[in-house]
Protein backbone atom coordinates (compact mmCIF):
# COMPACT_ATOMS: atom_id res chain seq x y z
CA UNK A 1 0.00 0.00 0.00
CA UNK A 2 1.52 3.28 -1.17
CA UNK A 3 1.98 6.36 1.09
CA UNK A 4 0.78 4.81 4.37
CA UNK A 5 1.67 7.88 6.45
CA UNK A 6 0.04 10.36 4.05
CA UNK A 7 -3.09 8.18 3.93
CA UNK A 8 -3.33 8.35 7.71
CA UNK A 9 -2.80 12.14 7.72
CA UNK A 10 -5.51 12.61 5.07
CA UNK A 11 -7.92 10.30 6.90
CA UNK A 12 -7.35 12.27 10.12
CA UNK A 13 -8.04 15.54 8.28
CA UNK A 14 -11.29 14.11 6.88
CA UNK A 15 -12.36 12.97 10.36
CA UNK A 16 -11.49 16.38 11.83
CA UNK A 17 -14.05 17.91 9.46
CA UNK A 18 -16.70 15.63 10.99
CA UNK A 19 -15.58 16.24 14.56
CA UNK A 20 -15.80 20.00 14.04
CA UNK A 21 -19.22 19.83 12.36
CA UNK A 22 -17.98 21.16 9.02
CA UNK A 23 -19.52 18.31 6.98
CA UNK A 24 -22.58 16.03 7.12
CA UNK A 25 -22.85 12.46 5.83
CA UNK A 26 -20.35 12.21 2.94
CA UNK A 27 -20.15 15.93 2.19
CA UNK A 28 -16.73 17.47 1.65
CA UNK A 29 -13.34 15.83 1.28
CA UNK A 30 -9.63 16.12 2.07
CA UNK A 31 -6.48 15.23 0.20
CA UNK A 32 -2.73 15.50 0.53
CA UNK A 33 0.14 15.53 -1.93
CA UNK A 34 3.57 13.89 -1.89
CA UNK A 35 5.44 16.18 -4.24
CA UNK A 36 8.60 14.07 -4.31
CA UNK A 37 6.64 11.14 -5.72
CA UNK A 38 4.14 13.34 -7.58
CA UNK A 39 1.24 11.48 -5.98
CA UNK A 40 -2.02 12.62 -4.37
CA UNK A 41 -3.98 10.80 -1.67
CA UNK A 42 -7.69 11.69 -1.60
CA UNK A 43 -10.84 10.54 0.14
CA UNK A 44 -12.99 8.06 -1.84
CA UNK A 45 -16.29 9.37 -3.17
CA UNK A 46 -19.49 8.91 -1.18
CA UNK A 47 -18.03 6.77 1.59
CA UNK A 48 -19.49 7.17 5.10
CA UNK A 49 -16.83 8.88 7.22
CA UNK A 50 -17.55 6.44 10.04
CA UNK A 51 -16.35 3.55 7.85
CA UNK A 52 -13.35 5.36 6.33
CA UNK A 53 -9.93 3.66 6.71
CA UNK A 54 -6.46 4.48 5.35
CA UNK A 55 -6.72 1.61 2.88
CA UNK A 56 -9.87 3.18 1.39
CA UNK A 57 -7.99 6.29 0.29
CA UNK A 58 -7.36 6.63 -3.44
CA UNK A 59 -3.88 7.43 -4.75
CA UNK A 60 -3.58 9.34 -8.03
CA UNK A 61 -1.00 11.20 -10.07
CA UNK A 62 -1.11 15.00 -9.97
CA UNK A 63 -3.10 14.78 -13.21
CA UNK A 64 -5.74 12.65 -11.53
CA UNK A 65 -4.80 9.26 -13.00
CA UNK A 66 -5.60 6.53 -10.44
CA UNK A 67 -2.46 4.70 -9.28
CA UNK A 68 -3.86 2.71 -6.34
CA UNK A 69 -7.35 2.22 -4.95
CA UNK A 70 -10.49 0.17 -5.49
CA UNK A 71 -12.96 2.97 -4.77
CA UNK A 72 -13.91 5.97 -6.89
CA UNK A 73 -11.89 9.08 -5.92
CA UNK A 74 -13.74 12.12 -4.60
CA UNK A 75 -15.84 13.89 -7.22
CA UNK A 76 -13.68 16.97 -6.50
CA UNK A 77 -10.44 15.24 -7.55
CA UNK A 78 -9.98 17.56 -10.54
CA UNK A 79 -10.19 20.61 -8.29
CA UNK A 80 -7.70 19.20 -5.78
CA UNK A 81 -5.15 18.16 -8.42
CA UNK A 82 -5.43 21.49 -10.28
CA UNK A 83 -4.76 23.36 -7.05
CA UNK A 84 -1.66 21.18 -6.41
CA UNK A 85 -0.35 21.88 -9.92
CA UNK A 86 -1.01 25.63 -9.75
CA UNK A 87 -0.16 26.28 -6.07
CA UNK A 88 3.26 24.58 -5.57
CA UNK A 89 3.53 25.76 -1.95
CA UNK A 90 0.50 23.84 -0.66
CA UNK A 91 0.56 20.31 0.70
CA UNK A 92 -3.12 19.54 1.28
CA UNK A 93 -6.63 20.63 0.24
CA UNK A 94 -9.89 20.42 2.15
CA UNK A 95 -13.41 21.03 0.88
CA UNK A 96 -16.30 21.51 3.32
CA UNK A 97 -19.93 22.58 3.34
CA UNK A 98 -19.62 24.36 6.68
CA UNK A 99 -22.68 26.48 7.43
CA UNK A 100 -21.46 30.06 7.57
CA UNK A 101 -18.71 29.85 4.95
CA UNK A 102 -21.13 28.07 2.60
CA UNK A 103 -23.75 30.76 3.25
CA UNK A 104 -21.28 33.43 2.15
CA UNK A 105 -20.43 31.29 -0.94
CA UNK A 106 -24.14 30.84 -1.81
CA UNK A 107 -24.69 34.59 -1.39
CA UNK A 108 -21.70 35.22 -3.69
CA UNK A 109 -20.08 37.35 -0.96
CA UNK A 110 -16.44 37.33 0.17
CA UNK A 111 -15.80 36.96 3.91
CA UNK A 112 -14.56 40.41 4.95
CA UNK A 113 -11.60 40.81 7.32
CA UNK A 114 -13.42 42.41 10.26
CA UNK A 115 -11.14 41.50 13.13
CA UNK A 116 -7.87 40.13 14.46
CA UNK A 117 -9.09 36.52 14.48
CA UNK A 118 -9.53 36.73 10.71
CA UNK A 119 -6.28 38.64 10.24
CA UNK A 120 -4.32 35.96 12.15
CA UNK A 121 -5.10 33.48 9.38
CA UNK A 122 -6.17 35.29 6.22
CA UNK A 123 -4.24 38.26 4.81
CA UNK A 124 -7.36 39.99 3.47
CA UNK A 125 -10.95 39.00 2.61
CA UNK A 126 -11.56 35.34 1.83
CA UNK A 127 -12.50 35.67 -1.83
CA UNK A 128 -15.48 34.23 -3.68
CA UNK A 129 -15.10 33.06 -7.27
CA UNK A 130 -17.31 34.15 -10.13
CA UNK A 131 -20.52 32.15 -10.32
CA UNK A 132 -19.98 28.97 -12.30
CA UNK A 133 -21.98 28.51 -15.48
CA UNK A 134 -25.05 26.52 -14.53
CA UNK A 135 -25.17 24.71 -17.86
CA UNK A 136 -21.88 22.99 -17.05
CA UNK A 137 -21.99 19.20 -17.17
CA UNK A 138 -20.48 17.24 -14.27
CA UNK A 139 -17.01 16.91 -15.72
CA UNK A 140 -16.65 20.54 -16.83
CA UNK A 141 -18.37 21.85 -13.69
CA UNK A 142 -15.82 20.22 -11.42
CA UNK A 143 -12.97 21.38 -13.66
CA UNK A 144 -14.36 24.94 -13.70
CA UNK A 145 -14.33 25.01 -9.89
CA UNK A 146 -10.56 24.69 -9.78
CA UNK A 147 -10.04 27.08 -12.69
CA UNK A 148 -12.26 29.71 -11.05
CA UNK A 149 -10.13 29.53 -7.88
CA UNK A 150 -6.79 29.58 -9.70
CA UNK A 151 -7.80 32.45 -12.00
CA UNK A 152 -8.84 34.54 -9.01
CA UNK A 153 -5.53 33.98 -7.20
CA UNK A 154 -3.57 34.72 -10.36
CA UNK A 155 -4.83 38.32 -10.44
CA UNK A 156 -6.79 39.09 -7.27
CA UNK A 157 -9.03 42.19 -7.31
CA UNK A 158 -6.26 44.57 -8.39
CA UNK A 159 -4.40 42.52 -10.93
CA UNK A 160 -1.83 41.40 -8.36
CA UNK A 161 -1.41 37.66 -7.69
CA UNK A 162 -2.37 36.42 -4.22
CA UNK A 163 -0.04 34.10 -2.28
CA UNK A 164 -2.23 31.03 -1.61
CA UNK A 165 -0.57 30.49 1.76
CA UNK A 166 -1.37 34.09 2.76
CA UNK A 167 -5.06 33.51 2.01
CA UNK A 168 -5.45 29.71 2.33
CA UNK A 169 -9.11 29.52 1.27
CA UNK A 170 -11.53 30.48 -1.46
CA UNK A 171 -15.32 30.35 -1.59
CA UNK A 172 -16.79 28.91 -4.79
CA UNK A 173 -19.89 30.98 -5.63
CA UNK A 174 -23.08 29.00 -5.26
CA UNK A 175 -21.18 26.09 -3.77
CA UNK A 176 -18.91 26.11 -0.70
CA UNK A 177 -15.31 26.70 0.48
CA UNK A 178 -12.07 25.08 -0.65
CA UNK A 179 -9.29 25.46 1.92
CA UNK A 180 -5.63 24.44 1.85
CA UNK A 181 -2.46 24.43 3.89
CA UNK A 182 1.10 23.14 4.15
CA UNK A 183 -0.14 19.70 5.19
CA UNK A 184 -3.41 17.88 5.91
CA UNK A 185 -3.52 18.94 9.56
CA UNK A 186 -2.90 22.58 8.59
CA UNK A 187 -5.57 22.51 5.88
CA UNK A 188 -8.18 21.06 8.25
CA UNK A 189 -7.19 23.61 10.92
CA UNK A 190 -7.62 26.45 8.40
CA UNK A 191 -11.06 25.08 7.46
CA UNK A 192 -12.15 25.13 11.11
CA UNK A 193 -10.90 28.71 11.54
CA UNK A 194 -12.55 29.74 8.24
CA UNK A 195 -15.93 28.62 9.57
CA UNK A 196 -15.32 30.45 12.86
CA UNK A 197 -14.40 33.75 11.16
CA UNK A 198 -17.31 33.37 8.71
CA UNK A 199 -19.69 33.04 11.66
CA UNK A 200 -18.10 36.02 13.42
CA UNK A 201 -18.31 38.09 10.23
CA UNK A 202 -21.98 37.18 9.71
CA UNK A 203 -22.82 38.10 13.30
CA UNK A 204 -20.80 41.33 13.15
CA UNK A 205 -22.49 42.43 9.93
CA UNK A 206 -25.90 41.51 11.33
CA UNK A 207 -25.25 43.51 14.52
CA UNK A 208 -24.08 46.51 12.51
CA UNK A 209 -27.11 46.33 10.23
CA UNK A 210 -29.62 46.06 13.07
CA UNK A 211 -28.21 48.24 15.81
CA UNK A 212 -29.79 51.66 15.50
CA UNK A 213 -29.42 53.84 18.62
CA UNK A 214 -32.69 54.52 20.40
CA UNK A 215 -34.15 57.99 19.91
CA UNK A 216 -33.61 60.82 22.37
CA UNK A 217 -37.38 60.92 22.94
CA UNK A 218 -37.26 57.34 24.14
CA UNK A 219 -34.26 58.09 26.34
CA UNK A 220 -36.07 61.08 27.85
CA UNK A 221 -39.29 59.14 28.37
CA UNK A 222 -37.68 56.22 30.11
CA UNK A 223 -34.88 57.94 31.94
CA UNK A 224 -36.91 60.78 33.32
CA UNK A 225 -39.82 58.46 34.21
CA UNK A 226 -37.41 56.61 36.49
CA UNK A 227 -35.29 59.53 37.69
CA UNK A 228 -37.67 62.48 37.59
CA UNK A 229 -37.90 65.16 34.94
CA UNK A 230 -35.52 67.43 36.84
CA UNK A 231 -32.78 64.84 36.85
CA UNK A 232 -29.82 65.41 34.67
CA UNK A 233 -27.43 62.72 33.51
CA UNK A 234 -25.32 61.46 36.35
CA UNK A 235 -27.27 63.15 39.17
CA UNK A 236 -29.82 60.57 40.14
Ligand SMILES: O=C(CO)[C@@H](O)[C@H](O)COP(=O)(O)O
Nearest residue numbers: 026027028029045046074075
Ligand atom coordinates in the same frame (compact mmCIF):
# COMPACT_ATOMS: atom_id res chain seq x y z
O1 LIG B 1 -19.62 19.50 -3.07
C1 LIG B 1 -19.89 18.35 -3.38
C2 LIG B 1 -21.15 18.02 -4.07
O2 LIG B 1 -21.86 19.25 -4.29
C3 LIG B 1 -18.93 17.23 -3.05
O3 LIG B 1 -17.80 17.80 -2.48
C4 LIG B 1 -19.55 16.29 -2.02
O4 LIG B 1 -19.89 17.07 -0.88
C5 LIG B 1 -18.56 15.24 -1.60
O5 LIG B 1 -18.35 14.44 -2.74
P1 LIG B 1 -17.30 13.22 -2.64
O6 LIG B 1 -15.97 13.78 -2.17
O7 LIG B 1 -17.85 12.22 -1.64
O8 LIG B 1 -17.26 12.68 -4.05
